[in-house]
Amino acid sequence: MRRTLSESDSQALLATYGVRFAPEELVGDPDSAVVAAEGFGYPVAAKLCGENIAHKTERGLVRLSLRSAHEVRAAVGELLSAALPDDRATGVLVAPMIRGDRELIAGIATDPQFGPTVMLGVGGVMAEAVADVSVRLAPITQLDAAEMIEELRSQALIAAFRGEPPVDRDALIEVLLSLSDAATATEGATVVSADINPLIICGGVPVPVDALVEQQERR
Amino acid sequence: MSVARTHERYRALFEPRGVVVAGASTHPGKFGFVSLHNILACGYRGDVFATNRDGSTVLGVDCLRSLSELPEGVADLIFVCTPKSVNAELLRVAASKGFAPPSSPPPDTGEAGEQGRRDERELVALAEDLGILLVGPNGQGVVSTPASLCAQIVAPYPPAGSIGVASQSGNFVSSFLNWSCATGVGISRAVSAGNAVATSVPDFLDFYSQDPETSVALAYMEGIEDGRSVAATFSRVAAVKPLVVLKGGATAGGARAAAGHTGSLATDDRTFTGVCAQSGATRASTAEEAFEAAATFATQPLPAGNRVAVLTTAGGWGVVTADAIVRHRDLELATLPDDLRDAIDELLPPRWSRSNPIDLAGGETRDTVPEVLRLVAEHEEVDAVVHLGLGIQANQARMMREGGYYGVEGEDTNGIQRIVAYHERQDARFAEAAAELSMATGKPILTATELAMAFPGNAGPTAVRAAGRVCYQSADRAVTALVHLVRRARFLQRRAS
Incomplete structure (x- = not known):
């Protein structure tokens, strides 16, 4: 039986073999997202995280270059409400923009x-x-x-x-x-x-x- | 089974004490006739026997009515042309006759359908029990020049040499052997695996890696079932000898189902490319590239580095060849060292190119080509040489020979005969110089001219072949062959350290 891991689980697994990912934080609500963003420094990216989410870009579930607490709060709110039951979303990943x-x-x-x-x-x-x-x-x-x-x-x-x-x-x-x-x-x-x-x-x-x-x- | 024992079984396939054609036919269109004909006509050194039901005489060979009439211990190879149903019995009798490892390439027993497959499995199991090496079915046979053996149902029989051919397709054995005939670079062994029910291409490659008669292995492969085992074989073989692989079906494999992009990007063709790079096998994309890579490995030394000099007697060829070298990132167009330029200045009028490509620009006299070639090949900042322009004068000599003004040999009324002889001698000399310098310096020197194809009798290409080397039909093909030499040299250097 094959199983696709969520992004955070995928990263966690590969990290155990030594892959060093860009830092990121999984958050459950817009306020924690802002705290995480301030920790990284702006701009940040936010994306919905879940086991079954494919075609994230096509569905607009990745938001890039968020430059303020206001933008982060809005984007994360939208991502959480865009989640479908089938996505099995576990939250939103906030990460510094790697350019x-x-x-x-x-x-x-x-x-x-x-x-x-x-x-x-x-x-x-x-x-x-x-x-x-x-x-x-x-x-x-x-x-x-x-x-x-x-x-x-x-x-x-x-x-x-x-x-x-x-x-x-x-x-x-x-x-x-x-x-x-x-x-x-x-x-x-x-x-x-x-x-x-x-x-x-x-x-x-x-x-x-x-x-x-x-x-x-x-x- | 031990490696030594396995090796001995394969050796007996290629150097049998004697050969039996089972099912010899009086009809010249049948495999049972053609195979016997080819074995006899190519001068096989051992004893030749044949069997058929009515005990008739075929090509002077008195056929035995059955294999059981064969004395013990006189033959190791049975070329099976009998109807399929006889094979099991045949194998049992063969085993009783002390065939060291009788082996049989049955040409046309491959039958589709469940019954056919079941029979095949039984035959393989029986052969295994009896210690018999089974080749085929649906192969076209075995060639082994050290034994002057041409146990094949098709032509040609190639010149003797050190390339060992193993192919999943009989046609490609013929192709490679035809290339061998065309270039003069010879073959040690050749075999087509046919349906490969018991012995497959990798098995033969393993044998070639240990075979003292073989210096290069050349393989054609299609479907690969046990990839890991094939990769391991490639690694074993390429560690000791160059292994050139042509793979069919390279474009068939597409994307695989996978969650991400890697699955669709890592196609089976790219995976096979990776397997070759990782194991040190040389992957060629066409039949002529494969043969010429093998022939180059068999006849040229490996370069110590990748700096290539081009020596030409005319401008355009040199320029295009330099372009080809620059395009291949594994090669480097050598920068002409100052001391080399000064040395060449001593030998040529100032109009020569004074850079690489080294274009003599028609400034050469009697000894210039060999002298410049020596300076270039011996220079420590040059690892390999591509030599162009051979045979031009000898081609003009041919036209003079055939042009109606040549006269009766020995009565040189127009002075043509003297110049014809001079040009032909010179072009032969240049080719010989290239081969001698290559051996003396341990650097590859590849000679290319389309005259090798247009007028193979030209004194230049003829002398290249006589020196045992390939006269490449174009500079591009010489450059491609050189890329394969450079890559293998690099592979070995990196893994040795």
């Missing part, structure tokens, strides 16, 4: 013939169209991870880019190795797929912002 011109995607996929794989690609809304992706069988070594980065066609995105320094390869390798650990873990339910999307390059540092994990119980 960067470059987005990558990293993840785990289970190939029907080759089993668990680790993937790195150019992210963003055009990820599928750009299709600049490298894949390796899990587990991967540090060298495999370095070569996955090298294999991407869009090396211009990895080098210094629009005033930002080059991507911190060691940090990116750490993300891929953590995913490899998650894909090959022998405890708990098997991670059959995982997305770290987006993986925003912020000042050269890859910052995992969001995650979605799909698990299957071991038999």
Whole structure:
């Protein structure tokens, strides 16, 4: 039986394997959202969190660049009232806005013939169209991870880019190795797929912002 | 089964003490005739036997009425052309005759349907019990040049060499062997796995990795069932020898159902690319790229780095080749070192390019090409050379030979014969120099000209082939082959440290 975890559970699971996500806080009402936002500093992002929420962007369940307590309170109120029973919403995630011109995607996929794989690609809304992706069988070594980065066609995105320094390869390798650990873990339910999307390059540092994990119980 | 024992069984497939064609036919259109013909015609070194029901003589071979008439211990390979129902009995008799590991590529027993599959499973189990290696069915046979063995139902028989071919499709064995005939770069073993009921492409690749006659493995694969086992085989083989893989069905696999984007981005084709990169296998995207990569591994040294120099006798070729090198990010167009430029200045009039690509611009005299080639190949800041412009003069010589003014050989009334002989000698010399320098420096030197295809008899390409190397039909193909060399060299360097 396959199960898709909520965003916060997805992040929590991957964090146990060493993926360091951008900070965020799960809140249940607009006032706590403001407290969280003030803690991070503005601007912040807010998004509805729940196990069954897909197509968040399309449904307007992600609000970006909220710049004041007033904006946060309004947005969080709207998100909570937009939740449908099927979403199984657990609250709203408030996070500082992570900004960067470059987005990558990293993840785990289970190939029907080759089993668990680790993937790195150019992210963003055009990820599928750009299709600049490298894949390796899990587990991967540090060298495999370095070569996955090298294999991407869009090396211009990895080098210094629009005033930002080059991507911190060691940090990116750490993300891929953590995913490899998650894909090959022998405890708990098997991670059959995982997305770290987006993986925003912020000042050269890859910052995992969001995650979605799909698990299957071991038999 | 132990590795040594397995290896011995496969060795007996490729170097059998003797061969039996079971079901030999008097009809030249039947597999039972063609296979016997090919075994005899290609000069197999061991004894050849045949069986058929009426004990007739086929191609001078007196057929036994049954395998049971065969003396013990004289053959290891049975090429099975008998109707399917006889096979189980055949295997039992073979085992009783002391076939070390008799092996059988039955050409046409693959039957669809439940009954066919059940029979197949029974046959595999029986072969396993008897210690018999079963190849096929629906393969086209086995080639092994160290034994002069062409146990195949199709042509060609390739020149001897060190490329080991294993294919899931018989057609691709033929293709690779035809490429071998065209380039002169030879084959050690070739086998098509057919339906692969008992032995599959990875099994043969494992054998090739241990086979002293084979220096490069070349595989064609389609459907992959046990991916992890295939990946492990690739790793084992590529750790010791170059392994070139052409995979069919590369575009078939699409998105997989998954919650996120990774599932749709990690297509099975990209996964296979990753498997090759991770294991050190060389993935080629076309049949000619696959063969030429294998042939290049078999005949050129691995470069120490990726800095490439281009040597050409005419401008345009050099420019386009430099473009191709720059486009491949695994290669680097070498910056011409000052001392090398000064040294070449001594040999050429000032109109030469004075940069890489090194364009001699028609300034060469009798010994310039080999001399410049030596300076370039020996320079420590050059890792590989692409050599262009071979055979132009010999091509003109051909036109003079055939043009009606050549005259009777030995009566050189127009002075043509002397110049024809000179040009042909020179182009052969240039090709030989390239091969010798490559061996002396341990650096790849790849010679490319479309004359290899347009006029294969040209003295230049002929001498490249005589030196045992590929004369690439275009600079682009030479550059692609070089990319594969550079990638493998890098793979080994990184994993060694």
